[in-house]
Amino acid sequence: MALIVQKYGGTSVGSPDRIKNVARRVAKFKAQGHDLVVVVSAMSGETNRLIALAKEIQSQPDPRELDVIVSTGEQVTIGLLAMALKEQGVDAVSYTGGQVKILTDSAHTKARIQHIDDANMRADLNAGKVVIVAGFQGVDAQGNITTLGRGGSDTSGVALAAALKADECQIYTDVDGVYTTDPRVVPEARKLKTITFEEMLELASLGSKILQIRSVEFAGKYNVKLRVLSSFQEEGEGTLITFEEDSTVEKPVISGIAFNRDEARINVIGVPDKPGIAYQILGPVADANIDVDMIIQNVGQDGTTDFSFTVPKGEYPRALKVLEEVKKHVGAREVSGDDKICKVSIVGVGMRSHVGVASTMFRTLAEEGINIQMISTSEIKISVVLDEKYLELAVRVLHKAFGLEQAA
Numbered sequence: 001m002a003l004i005v006q007k008y009g010g011t012s013v014g015s016p017d018r019i020k021n022v023a024r025r026v027a028k029f030k031a032q033g034h035d036l037v038v039v040v041s042a043m044s045g046e047t048n049r050l051i052a053l054a055k056e057i058q059s060q061p062d063p064r065e066l067d068v069i070v071s072t073g074e075q076v077t078i079g080l081l082a083m084a085l086k087e088q089g090v091d092a093v094s095y096t097g098g099q100v101k102i103l104t105d106s107a108h109t110k111a112r113i114q115h116i117d118d119a120n121m122r123a124d125l126n127a128g129k130v131v132i133v134a135g136f137q138g139v140d141a142q143g144n145i146t147t148l149g150r151g152g153s154d155t156s157g158v159a160l161a162a163a164l165k166a167d168e169c170q171i172y173t174d175v176d177g178v179y180t181t182d183p184r185v186v187p188e189a190r191k192l193k194t195i196t197f198e199e200m201l202e203l204a205s206l207g208s209k210i211l212q213i214r215s216v217e218f219a220g221k222y223n224v225k226l227r228v229l230s231s232f233q234e235e236g237e238g239t240l241i242t243f244e245e246d247s248t249v250e251k252p253v254i255s256g257i258a259f260n261r262d263e264a265r266i267n268v269i270g271v272p273d274k275p276g277i278a279y280q281i282l283g284p285v286a287d288a289n290i291d292v293d294m295i296i297q298n299v300g301q302d303g304t305t306d307f308s309f310t311v312p313k314g315e316y317p318r319a320l321k322v323l324e325e326v327k328k329h330v331g332a333r334e335v336s337g338d339d340k341i342c343k344v345s346i347v348g349v350g351m352r353s354h355v356g357v358a359s360t361m362f363r364t365l366a367e368e369g370i371n372i373q374m375i376s377t378s379e380i381k382i383s384v385v386l387d388e389k390y391l392e393l394a395v396r397v398l399h400k401a402f403g404l405e406q407a408a
């Protein structure tokens, strides 16, 4: 008998029939003698619908009120799933994040979990009930409803598994595991049996939306056994996120490709090349609470230099405004940018022991006539910024160039 936390995403609970299907799976695990805590997302499309509704009233929705609105999506699903389980003769009880007391900070729309009270859930499990918890939401110290950022139900699931010291956290979604890249973009993508925690962290942080980055961070911090599986298949082992590299198998050079359509590039041209300039440019951006990702500064010439960096696409107009002010203060020649870009990244721990990975990547893109606008590397990843129209092509040709469709 084990304590299992299962998380079901939006598509998996997208209709009454699918919710009944989830209930059947939960009931099956329960009948095997396991204790179950089930985390659910809003029905697919619901969070988008609620955000659009809010924007009809306020184009830049008040963050606290937006959280009040979007958290209702998950509240509907927990009630429906509890009913579906009762219909199948399984005792179940649903809780919102606030009812469990998933305590978060007060950063509305991107709150971080600080503590989870497990007393109520334990009592229910001891009483033989299935506990159903609304994903994506929490409550701050003042009692305000908060949400954890898009895709945040993954993080709710893993955080609950950590708090309850669950034996396993199973993320059920609409694909049967983590693939070498998004199978919607590359149909030849291959399912991975395992992926190292380090690689999963990179893929998630570079835009692969199969798992929210914070859920992977949580799993690492608290050593949660994490598995990604399909809610549409009866059998299947899914993909296990592993903490130790299996040294008996030779590592492929590249394990996966991630991409992100959600960034925009900003250039600050002709700034005086002197100490403190990076801080003068990026300090005000940070003060405006805008995350900066890739940063490139050119070697100075004639006493001036150029700066480029990326920001989330949604923050692009605001970032440009901040930089128009900065331009006046630092005496830059020009501020420009482009929000029609994408970032494509190759990831693999095998990169550590192989040379020529970068040149293969750049050659492959060059052969397709794809211009690289920015490059950044770390020990186990190489990212490039490209014109967004090349995204699919770039991912497909890189997938092939690194032989990812073949069995490992």
Ligand code: ADP
Pocket: 008, 009, 010, 011, 012, 041, 151, 172, 173, 174, 175, 177, 178, 179, 180, 181, 182, 183, 184, 208, 209, 210, 211, 256
């Ligand atoms: P859920 O609603 O269950 O949370 P998401 O839509 O957030 O599901 O995440 C699942 C989707 O992630 C898949 O349908 C797939 O298109 C996409 N995806 C992106 N990268 C990958 C990858 N490397 N492996 C599998 N799926 C991926």
Ligand code: ASP
Pocket: 009, 010, 041, 042, 047, 048, 073, 135, 136, 149, 150, 151, 152, 153, 154
């Ligand atoms: N419903 C939320 C979203 O669409 C959270 C989640 O599904 O993980 O982002």
Ligand code: MG
Pocket: 009, 151, 154, 209, 210, 211, 212
């Ligand atoms: Mg998701």
